[in-house]
Amino acid sequence: MPADIFAKRRNDRLLFFGALAALTAGSIFITNYDPVAGFTSIGKAFVWGASNFYPNARALTKLPDIALKLRDTILMSVAATTVAAIFALMLAMVGSRTTRINAVFGAIARAIASVLRNIPLVAWAMILMLAFSQSQLTGFLALFFGSLGFLTRAFIETIDEVSIHAVEALQATGASHTSIILQAVLPSSLPQMISWLLFMIDTNIRDATLVGLLTGTGVGFSFDVYYKSFHFHEASLVVLMIVITIICIEMMSNYIRRIIL
């Protein structure tokens, strides 16, 4: 009966939005979120930003300093991503259903990847800092562990998605396991893997800012120093340079993806 359908729709909608409203109220209550301040501060932030948060002439004199720190951050992110990708490739070969030799090892590899990527980056940074102190190495290792977990999952999905049919065909010809991996799995999944790698570099540069904040290195530390000493013009220059870097890298990645995918 049509009337019933409309009534059911309305009830469903009521239930959905009711639950949403209850969850929102609960969240606001326990987190101490201030809805009024939240709403008004956005407007205030823009007004404040327009008058204080832009690079001025004095800030520009800090440009070489910031550029040097930014370079450190980029290098650290690229290195962490590339090294993680190499290990992720090995872990993915063991963990993928298409290429694994043994189901038990496969499950172990996937479990390791799952634990690595689900421990938040902050936790990695805090734990590593206890022994490695505040240094670039700590940041590198924190990014490395997080990327290793993420890339392993991405690589496993890629391998299973892209190469399962070709692997079947090569198994049927009697090809060896190594041949199958090097001749079928890698050629078919390499471009997709590179695409994930580029995505990870982009993500890691943004995350490196956070890690830098905690570990006192790179461009994140620069921002922190200027921010805490109320040098907002300099801080805004840091933000601007990060934005330019990220957008350049994204454009480059998109160009590369267009060619290889």
Add this chain to the structure above:
Amino acid sequence: MTNALDTMSGTDRPVGSMVASVSRLPARPLTKEKVVIRLLLSVLAVTTVYALAHLDDGGVNLLQAASDTLANLKIIFLHPGGPHLSFLKALYEVVITLGLAFLATLFGAFIALFLGLLGAQNLAPKPVTNVIKAFVAFVRAVPTILWVLIFAVTAGLGATAAVIGMTFHSVSYLTKAYSESFEDLDRSVIEALKASGANWWQIVFQAVIPSSSTYLLSWTFLRFEMNFANAVVMGAAAGASGVGFDLYMASGYYFDLREVGLITYLILAFAIILETIAIRMKNRIKDDQA
């Protein structure tokens, strides 16, 4: 196809007699794709080697630090617990973190719904979609923590600034996801409604949103999963409450590894639950599009 039939009739010979006809293999072309891949991989390799060689290790003894970290991890994972934090209290802190993530996702989804409509090429004129795309790219390029710290100047450090900062990134992520979902919508549906005289808002609320609601919910949940991890960060680095703050205190001030262990386990448990649901949602999106 005709080509193939012709060739077939012309080559009615067994393999052996063909040897003479193919004397030399034609030269093999090097494709642009291969050049780009090789170039990229070499650039990455060189950059990595250079970066590793110049990495500042803070003067710590690497072997010592590595074995210390292993020992720390052992305590963290094998003897979780702690004097400052009961299990229930820690659980409550995780719920606060979930609350931060929920608020940011909800606000983000609400704003992204409108921006997503304006960003969909089948629903909005090209100049508008371009503006939306540029906005999304810019918001995304600023790290979440920096958004939070910028808002903290006017809102003060804490939950409010954290939620607004996270909302910004959620908006940029969801706007892109939503407008792509809208673009997948069958063109003919919109055409049919237009033909019947429906206006833009009617089309949006009667056809576009109902038929893509499954995707919208899935994408929103995926973002919620990411925001959970972000909300942990907010506690540790932006003074918001929640389990991230406890983590920061335990590892940065009390140096209590057992407490770090308890917190890590709880975060891990919730993250894995959220991830499991998120993977199902993602497969749903994939299956429907296949």
Add this chain to the structure above:
Amino acid sequence: MTQISQLPGAPLLEVSHVMKNYDGTRPALDDISFSIGKGEFVAVIGPSGAGKSTLLRCINRMIDVSDGEVRFEGVSVSQLNRRDLKKVRSKIGMIFQHYNLVERLTVIENVLHGRLGSKSTLSGALGRYSRDEKRQAMELISMLGLAEHVYQRCDRLSGGQKQRVGIARALVQDPKVILCDEPIASLDPNASKVIMEQLKRFSNEMHISLIVNLHQVDVALRYSDRILGVNKGRIVFDGRPSELSPERIAEIYGTELSAPRVRYAS
């Protein structure tokens, strides 16, 4: 059941009492027995889900049988260790409905993959092929009318062209048997005709036995020397195409309603 008695030559492949259970409910294959001689062109027909695909994959042990035996050139395939199994597989070609090519590689690279089973692990892994192997691959590629596409990536080819690459990859193995799993199910009628005629030709000229899963009865009637009808994991017909009456077709496909339309060409 009509059994063909005169086989051309000694049985190359013998399947006896093969059973396959996936999950303990209805068996996917139920007491399958037949044998195939050199150069025979055998079509396997039956409704989808009848077990045609499983049957084919049990022959080269892509799937392990639950019970029974498959003998290839007198050797029991199910008893072999990994190494010897690979040797046997290198003499059995396989062609797939979805071509199963490495789409991003060129035609010749895909064709040469057929040689991997006969190479040492090292040279196979590095993709080093001898001059003769390359020449043989080139010949097959030109015989199949793909000469101008040798260095084209396979994802740029049409379905019919991709399947011809698949055929070349099987032929470069120098196989005794080629297993074809629905080779024309994804192709249009024109491309299907080309593929079936090429398969028929290689079967005749190079004396390669073919086992072809098909769902089009008329194609099976036109090209095969012998038809196996499979339903619910059992062989319900084994005979010459001329012996396949409409009643037998109905039997193979279960009910008359679900029997496909058949065009009698001859």
